[in-house]
Amino acid sequence: MEIAHPYLLFLGDVPDALAAKTGLGIVDWRRDWCLGQYRLPGCKADAALDEMTPKEAAAAGVRTMVIGAVNAGGVLPEHWVASVVEALEAGLDVASGLHMRLGAIPAIREAAERTGRKLFDVRHSDERFATGKGTKRSGKRLLAVGTDCSVGKKYTALALETAMRARGFDADFRATGQTGIFISGRGVSLDAVVADFISGAAEWISPEADANHWDVIEGQGSLFHPSFAGVTLGLLHGSQPDAFVVCHEPTRKTMRGVSTPLPTIQQVIDMTIACGKLTNPDIRCVGICVNTAALDEAEARRVLEELSAEYGLPACDPVRFGADPVVDRLAEEFGAP
């Protein structure tokens, strides 16, 4: 799937910014793709974009309305349906990251058929994947792995893409989750793929490329997370990364959603190499990317210095302070562009 931009972000009438995390994430990374926001009365989220109706958006050149908000339960509330139909009738495609398919709602399915517009359910790939083969592909790959879920792997990969491009690298972010797909316009929500095809889908996400091209691949889960490690391992094998960074949130005590303690960064490095060398014997760690949002600046810089000294690796907060230390290491180890 390839979702056409510019976007109109639909934020519904959600009660807080957290419920519009997807929409706000798109604005963080693709501000220039977002021409406006469409909100219902009472909406408490604000992406600081121009307010537009679908009709106004279409006139301004918008191609797709992205449902950038969720309500509890992951279903589309009934009182949002009319807005989706309105967008289709204004000539926009509509894209959603909800668990339920847009086409499962008769009024939306019929409106899409009537108008000839496309519905994108980014959690559900219609692509038929092959099983993974493990064969070496040309091009270079960097994967963001983590000590846990939700530690900043997507933002790290996006910040690395930005920093690498600024330094002249030929680099593309590769999305493996719903928000990432909206940000890049393509990709696969790997957690929704049938288990037999995890590594095959990961191979599809990052196909053969020029020898000097870098895919910067969004990670998922953690090899040490008891709920999601299977997805993480399939992604690692299918990505066959030449390089990886370990993403970490230093105030986290237990793995997200479960009572399992957090692994150490060293455990993550060792396990990623032990497993990853199956499809890339030369896999190596090129940095530690820390989400320091919970720390003040002095503390954040101290943590980064300590980690860098302890592991002999560049350590940075790629969003707060930039990803250059990791890009330096990449250039040293794999050559500057």
Added chain:
Amino acid sequence: MEIAHPYLLFLGDVPDALAAKTGLGIVDWRRDWCLGQYRLPGCKADAALDEMTPKEAAAAGVRTMVIGAVNAGGVLPEHWVASVVEALEAGLDVASGLHMRLGAIPAIREAAERTGRKLFDVRHSDERFATGKGTKRSGKRLLAVGTDCSVGKKYTALALETAMRARGFDADFRATGQTGIFISGRGVSLDAVVADFISGAAEWISPEADANHWDVIEGQGSLFHPSFAGVTLGLLHGSQPDAFVVCHEPTRKTMRGVSTPLPTIQQVIDMTIACGKLTNPDIRCVGICVNTAALDEAEARRVLEELSAEYGLPACDPVRFGADPVVDRLAEEFGAP
């Protein structure tokens, strides 16, 4: 899902025994559940059961017709549809391990609705799983892992169930693949579960149990198989096994379907412990189960002796020579019943 037995095995008109592997596997392990076979003209597979029509089978007490054969492509050939409808009209449920759902064929769906009989598509669980939690459950668990796919993990688990029961253990085989589900009447085809729920489905397969109860869990794939390791890891985490056996086929040179070389048994033991201790810190290896079908008896016994000496573990071919050496080790380490 719980599939009612006795079974009538439908073998269609397949050209050889390999195409009826599922049906023949059921007979190997549940001969007493199989009252007859139903074959079409030209069928070259033979499960050595009484020939019966669905009507005769129903009269004899059969509850379910199992489609125990596949044709190339995993779809139901059109000329088998009438036989499925015939079975439903005779009052039998029908169970299939094909990739396509029985209910996707209008004539079959309508016949099932008309007769009120059940259709089981064992590759597609209708159960809604939670994500895995990693919380310790009561009861004991043994998992069969492998150096590769298709090395005898299912037959090993079934032979262990038989041998453990013969020695007074309270043991139940737990199926994670289609043939295993027919053999046990329940289970989940883990490779068809959505990736996010692999370990959650594995937790569901092997629920809390009496402290002395053993679940003997069918393994899937291999941690060293680049296509399927994600499934294997999710199964390992969700199973939280106290004990595992490594299954091995000594003449295999590369992993099935890919060009990756086979890992050593030691690599499999080490990686299984390294990963498995996330959800069971006391995980340990209790034996090596070798599929010696390709070796003559003297060679087979020599290989088993050598492996046992090399690893300090019981080594057996559980199908050819029995699983007692592994059961002895289980009794030593965890107590006899």
